[in-house]
Amino acid sequence: MRHIGIIFRRELAQYFSSPIAYFVAFAVLLLTGFTFNNDLALRNGRAPVDPALPLIYLAQFSVFFVPLLTMRLLAEENREGTLELLMTLPLQDYQIVLGKFLGAWAYYTLLISLTLVHQVLMLWLNPVDVGVAFAAYIGLWLFGGASIAVGMFFSALNENQIVAAFLGMAALLILWQADLVGNVLNNRALAEFVRSLSFQSNYSYSFAIGIVRFDHTVFFVGVMSVLLLATAQIVQSRRWR
Amino acid sequence: MITVESLTKRYGRFMALRGISFQAESGEILGFLGPNGAGKTTTMRILTGYMPPTSGRAAVAGYDVFADSLEVRKRVGYLPETVPLYPDMTVHGYVKYVAELRGVPQAASRADDVLRLVGMHTRRDSLIRNISKGMRQRVGLAQALIHDPPVLILDEPTIGLDPRQTLEVRDLVRSLGKNHTVMFSTHILSEAEQVCDRVVIIHRGEIVAMDKPQALRDQLQKGARLFVRVGKAESAESVRKALQNIAGVARVEALPDGFSVEARRDVDVRGRIAQAVAAAGWELLELRPLAMSLEDIFLELTVREGTNERL
């Protein structure tokens, strides 16, 4: 536990001491801001404001920016040789993986909490359903954790950060779009199964409409833990490969 | 302290280690000598638990590196070949980070102590990305020393250092060797000679020699080539002839600024050369072993072993 905490602190501090994390946050906020304002303008006079909206956008953008945050987690360590340091320290391999994951997740949490500004503005413009916003935040937080676990998995598989980021994006895009699998697959049971793995269906049609379902919570937590376990196994595999 | 028994490592079809065995006693400085690609780094990585051997056994302080990896890692300080540094951390922050992960009490002050030891505490607040290669090497060394481990494994700790820093690091290793077991690799023969209690020479994944440095040097340099420069001589040809006539000299070659003298095996001709030069009324300006490159030594060693086999 102590080791996880030490690695977690370093990872989180890493985000704040390197400018990249700020630029990612800048780009994400700008993008979210544009879509958010565009949507407000479209709704004005026509439809009520949906507090989950900026969060659904953020979830969509996560597909692209989360791999940018996670690509370095293990690939860089591997390349720079610092993984050799970590792996020859008296640490369990899962502690390395977990500490890094939690660091990235904490950064993500701070990033999404910046959109509280959007929520306050929406409250000021139009009384929104705060309950829906709350559920949507819980969902987005779990969504982010699962996305980070996906990105980290590819970062562990790969020494090259760019390849790790690209694979992570591809995987997250598939997981996001798996929602539409019914249009492609003939086997309905499989289509439903694949769809139930879709991040979009577990978020946009669940948390983002104001309902926190136990099974969807288990889904995101499950994806997180399975991928973290797999990542730890990959890291550990160096010891016996 | 370190026991290695018929260790092999195979990367795909490439055999990096072909069954090496050696031991290092407590308080011994073991030099690991060999050219690049000889298997030094592979051996050290196996010893630190970073990778497993394909077969064979390695143990540190009685713990098997594969089965009791964690216990081994607690007792080993390791400086890998590529110094494992985080460019965005400060020098002190980095060393303190490793100290905390190692569970060293009072990590911050211990980090300062170690930085003082390696002479880096004046730059303790610099970002690692902004310091020179030699400084990085020393920060890496500080990291390896942080928990005062019984076993230190240093992979080419002096590479990239300027001569003064090299000397400092050698002194440091020597002083550490008084109460630690140090295993350090290098491809510089003289370094191994100066620092180590014992030297293991490894080539193409095999141990080709293992002995005390003095013995090893004697063994190698008997019959080795000497460089001779002579002043006040009439002609180069006369000097060459004079040298050729010395008993025990096998061959003399003229070099642009002197002569290369190759003695017969197991014969020390240095005294005779000095006498011969003085006798001819010339001045002996220089008489030194003609530095053999490591490749030469290995050539020498492998050839010799080959001849031994034939004999």
Next chain:
Amino acid sequence: MASEGKSQRRIVLDRLSVARWGSAVGATALIVAAVALLAGGELSPVVVIAALIGMGGLSLWMTLAPEDFRSTLTGRRAVYGSNSLLIVLLFIGSVLIVYGMAARSGIAADFTSRGYYTLKANIRPIIQQLSRPIQITAFYSRRLLTNQALEAPILRLFSDAAPDKIRLVYADPDAQPILAGQFGLRSAYGIFVSYLDAEGAPDPNFTVKVLTARDRLPDLPVEEDYVNERWIAEAILQLEVRGRFRVLFSVGNGEVNLDNDATGIRDGLRAVGIQVATLDLSREGVPEGTTALIILAPVRDFSQEMADRVAAFLERGGKVLIMAEPAFRSDIRFLQAEDSPLAQYLWRAWGVRPNRDIVFDPLSFNETQYYVRAAQFLEGHPIVQKDQTGSAARPLFPIAQSWQLAAEPPSEVSLKSIYTTSPQAFGKLDLREVARNPDRAIREAADLPGPLALVVAAENQRTGARLLLVGDSDWVTNDLIVAFDGQILWTNMIDWLIGFLERVTVEPAFGQLPLSVPSRDLELTALITVGVLPTAILLLGMWVWWRRARR
């Protein structure tokens, strides 16, 4: 070393490398086979061929390099590799089990302030007191998986409220055409509630289709179709009333022809599970077990005997719906005579009688002002309610007569005028003059002044009998029922008569108001979210960069 590498590269086709290539090709082919099998769901030629190649490749490896094969299976890598693979697989398995349990538990927290995903308090007892277990069969084609996901929480409300009574089954109309056929489903989407037969399968004879948004708004594309909690509850109630409610249509007196002009309302009743039959009152009285009697604008008036039979039914607590056309044609005599036995009974027992006029409403529908669009309605009465927002149905009555309500009806009768004309309307009593000059309707002194009652509902508190009077019948014919809320009015009338609407009524929920702010506010929002916030982050990043460069 270089020479070694070269020499090895030269001997490419040794036994071992052939064997290893075989194993690689074989493994790939087996994966392809598995994927193709899962995707196609059948043993297609691709699957078989890939599987054969896979097995061939692996056996090549086994025969050519048995030692390599054995060491691969028993070496440390194999042991540790399969170990960690097993750990991961076991973990995935346990996660799936937990996920399945979580999905079955249906535990969910509804954070919407309006409780959209919580079963309404008035629906819960209906579900929990079901007489028999039911199955909700929800059909979604593959293309509507998203709709399925969106509606699942609503459907789950029911099955979760009474898991022992309600089973929720999803089906694909394309994959299970026979099942869809049993439910009479012809589109990609449909939800049915059914009782179970002896074998536990949904009983087609006891199945009610949940009316969807598209049934109410036929123009809606199927992708946007949906159901809500109330409509499902209604369908369940309809199922519960199936067989229990019996509605008889009076025939034999020139009524609106159910087999021809008004098949829609009859089929509509059947569709919601109400038994429908006909009854000739001149031959027999209203039999026991009849819930409601519907008299759809006969031409000939009822005899005393027939009127007595209607009266007897009402006295037993029966429900009667009477529609009566004005006598704009000379053959229409129903309730027209002063001494009409039925009219006299209605006035005596219920305090209401026909005005025997033709209603003319200048504020009404502009095609002809004899087409009376109900102008006023009794707010809040279940018969006028259109939807959950609480707005009212505004039916159109082409050529209608009005009703006179007694100032003091019999004490046990509560009498309500549900729909009335505008105050500017008037009832022309000289029907011959109207027939002669249909376009020149001018108010005369003799005419009845508006507002005039078009639909009257009466209830006898002692017997529980209910009577509904409508001054027009044309609106229920197939041509007109779909227009001007006719369907809603019809359904509401039957619901009120049979008396289950009260049980389902969901309090009108007030939707969120649309965003309506001056553009100045939106500009400020944009300034903060696109300008200030990202810039602040950017500046912070630059400051970190600058500080870092100096260390």
